[in-house]
Amino acid sequence: MARIDALYGRAPGQTSGGGAILGAIVGGLIGSQIGGGAGRTAATAVGVLGGAAAGNAIEGRHSGGSSVQGYRMTVELDRGGVRLHDVPSPGNLRPGDRVRLQGGQITRN
Structure with missing residues (x-):
């Protein structure tokens, strides 16, 4: 009993991954415009990771995730x-x- x-x-917590990929590309492009040398590399990496997370979250909200x-x-x-x-x-x-x-x-x- x-x-x-x-x-x-x-x-549902599933997305196709398309939003993450697109976000990573955009974030990487924006990050590569910041700084120079090692700073530019770090900014690009942060842009890729942040863009991927943001893109995935946006896709989840707009694909019926709610x-x-x-x-x-x-x-x-x-x-x-x-x-x-x-x-x-x-x-x-x-x-x-x-x-x-x-x-x-x-x-x-």
Whole structure:
């Protein structure tokens, strides 16, 4: 026996990588315009890394990254401990409901 402790909507964390690549290129070009010698090399490297991170984040926001794709259920076990379950839909289960975990299935008790 167990009970549902919490239920959180979750968003997909996947991107194609295209935003990171484009961001790295743009960041590298901008970074290469700064300083000279070793300073220019460092600025280019920072531009590539920063551009990649920014490009990936922008792609995630604009490619449906903010739409909920499922739910993470936190289930508190009667004997102690907590289990996390990712489910496409919680159905009629709500936080505080007593549930049974059997064969990977969560059912109301």
